[in-house]
Amino acid sequence: MKIEFKDVALQYAKKEPLFREVNFSVCHEDYVIIRGSSGTGKSSLLRLMNRLLEPSSGEIFVDDKPLYTYEVTHLRRKVTYLQQTPIIVEGCVAENLLLPFHLVSATKPAPSKEELRKWLDDLLLKDVCLDDDAQKLSVGQKQRIAFIRCLLLEPSLLLCDEPTSSLDPTAKDILEQCLENYHLEKNIGIVLVTHTDVKVQKAQVKKYILDSCRLREL
Amino acid sequence: MQVIEISMWQLFLCLILVMITGFCSIMLHLKLEKDLLIGTTRTFVQLFVMGYLLKFIFQINxxxxxxxxxxxxxxxxxxxxxxxxxxxxxxxxxxxxxxxxxxxxxxxxxxxxxxxxxxxxxxxxxxxxxxxxxxxxxxxxxxxxxxxxxxxxxxxxxxxxxxxxxxxxxxxxxxxxxxxxxxxxxxxxxxxxxxxxxxxxxxxxxxxxxxxxxxxxxxxxxxxxxxxxxxxxxxxxxxxxxxxxxxxxxxxxxxxx
Incomplete structure (x- = not known):
């Protein structure tokens, strides 16, 4: 899967444009890091990719077809978005992980308890049980649950909106390591927006900076 | 049983109740006097207009x-x-x-x-x-x-x-x-x-x-x-x-x- 921006601009009503003339592309083999200070529109850039927002001008293409020609609920399962603050709904860990499989847009059967257990173990959540109340987990654990929930969708691209900003250094390292591992092993494209340093060891990283309304490659 | 008709002066007698409330508002600095006055006036006007309208609609039927x-x-x-x-x-x-x-x-x-x-x-x-x-x-x-x-x-x-x-x-x-x-x-x-x-x-x-x-x-x-x-x-x-x-x-x- 390839997402391509052509002269994309975003401007909220009666405000200065957040960015303009954004031209860039990302595919499932890429690990992209977009940096920029707060308020420059990094999150909005991600939200354009899974159509939570519409561009003010320009066009976005997915595999050379306009983004709007795709059925949006299916597109969002392929281009998944990991929010800055993990959102965990009332219920146990398993219920939270299986949320995407109870939706109308679900096409695959829900994973078994054994599979879910393996995901938790892989993400160093060995002490978390599937029946535990998910609200009582730490922020770092919640972020990893949200991360697994995204990966269970088997996305082609994972959009990460400062996913480590509310985590302590240990939890941050774990999540960054997981992101890299899944990028390399499962061939999932990663687009990570951040204003802090990100540790990436093996993956080839494309770095961009969003500054003065423009996106530039570093 | 006969309904007791209310005359206009009986109706205005009710204003004493509002005046008591207004007096309390002044004493306690509630600043509700203006709203009370507008509210009371509107109640009279709106309900009388409604009354006449209903009378008209009841007649036309x-x-x-x-x-x-x-x-x-x-x-x-x-x-x-x-x-x-x-x-x-x-x-x-x-x-x-x-x-x-x-x-x-x-x-x-x-x-x-x-x-x-x-x-x-x-x-x-x-x-x-x-x-x-x-x-x-x-x-x-x-x-x-x-x-x-x-x-x-x-x-x-x-x-x-x-x-x-x-x-x-x-x-x-x-x-x-x-x-x-x-x-x-x-x-x-x-x-x-x-x-x-x-x-x-x-x-x-x-x-x-x-x-x-x-x-x-x-x-x-x-x-x-x-x-x-x-x-x-x-x-x-x-x-x-x-x-x-x-x-x-x-x-x-x-x-x-």
Whole structure:
């Protein structure tokens, strides 16, 4: 899967444009890091990719077809978005992980308890049980649950909106390591927006900076 | 039993009560004097205008005039609901008006034609007061439900977006908010069903008893009123909350508020 921006601009009503003339592309083999200070529109850039927002001008293409020609609920399962603050709904860990499989847009059967257990173990959540109340987990654990929930969708691209900003250094390292591992092993494209340093060891990283309304490659 | 007529000077005697309130407001620096004065004046003017209008409609006694008057009442109720919500990004007046029109009209016609069996069904002496109670109650219910829905949508924006990001449509993303909003709108009506006759002596029953009606007849009317108010509030809330939910999202399942 390839997402391509052509002269994309975003401007909220009666405000200065957040960015303009954004031209860039990302595919499932890429690990992209977009940096920029707060308020420059990094999150909005991600939200354009899974159509939570519409561009003010320009066009976005997915595999050379306009983004709007795709059925949006299916597109969002392929281009998944990991929010800055993990959102965990009332219920146990398993219920939270299986949320995407109870939706109308679900096409695959829900994973078994054994599979879910393996995901938790892989993400160093060995002490978390599937029946535990998910609200009582730490922020770092919640972020990893949200991360697994995204990966269970088997996305082609994972959009990460400062996913480590509310985590302590240990939890941050774990999540960054997981992101890299899944990028390399499962061939999932990663687009990570951040204003802090990100540790990436093996993956080839494309770095961009969003500054003065423009996106530039570093 | 003869109804005791109230003369104009008796009515103005009531102003003493308002003056007591105004005096308290001055003494306690509540600054409510102006509002009290405007409110009292409006009560007199609005109710007298309503009285003359009703007198006119009762005399003409045609279904289209009764329905037009009822629609006019619903419009102002919808206007009041819109005024109570702070939301300005999405249009609320038309959906509120339509939801109330459907539910209030439906329930009022059912009550007058099937339950009370008024002949003709639009007889204004029955249709207007019954409809008025239905509109008033629905208005309060949907104002609560709407306010709850819009505030919860803003508060739970991240949660809604999480659902959208994993492939949910707007119905799935807001299912719990919709349910809790309808519930919130219904609670006053349900509470009224629980406490009627114990804590409160309802307005219509009191009015009928004052007008000399047998208390048992008044009770039967009141039971009809309580049930119809609950039904109309439920229907209005259900229609409006579902319509507004739809308006709050674009066809591409993006939040508008």
């Amino acid at each position: 045609t279904y289209y005039l009764v329905l037009a008057f009822f629609t006019w009442m619903i419009f102002w109720a919808a206007h009041a609901v819109k005024g109570r919500t702070k939301e300005r990004t999405i249009p609320l007046l038309f959906p509120t008006f339509m939801a109330m029109l459907v539910s209030c009209m439906l329930v009022t016609i059912i009550v007058t034609s099937l339950v009370v069996q008024v002949k003709p069904w639009y007889k204004p002496q029955y249709f207007i007061p019954i409809g008025g109670m239905i509109v008033g109650n629905s208005m309060n219910g949907i104002a609560v439900a709407l306010e709850r829905m819009l505030s919860e949508m803003r508060k739970q924006r991240d949660e809604i977006e999480m659902f959208l990001c994993i492939g949910a449509n707007c119905q799935e993303a807001t299912a719990s908010i919709v349910a809790s909003s309808i519930k919130a709108g219904m609670i006053p009506s349900i509470n009224a069903l629980m406490t009627v006759g114990l804590v409160t002596l309802p307005g219509m029953m009191t009015g009928q008893i004052l007008a000399g009606v047998n208390p048992m007849t008044a009770v039967k009317y009141q039971i009809i009123v309580m049930l119809m108010l609950t039904t109309s509030t439920a229907i209005s809330c259900i229609i409006l909350i579902h319509v507004v939910r739809r308006i709050c999202f674009t066809p591409a399942q993006q939040m508008k508020i």
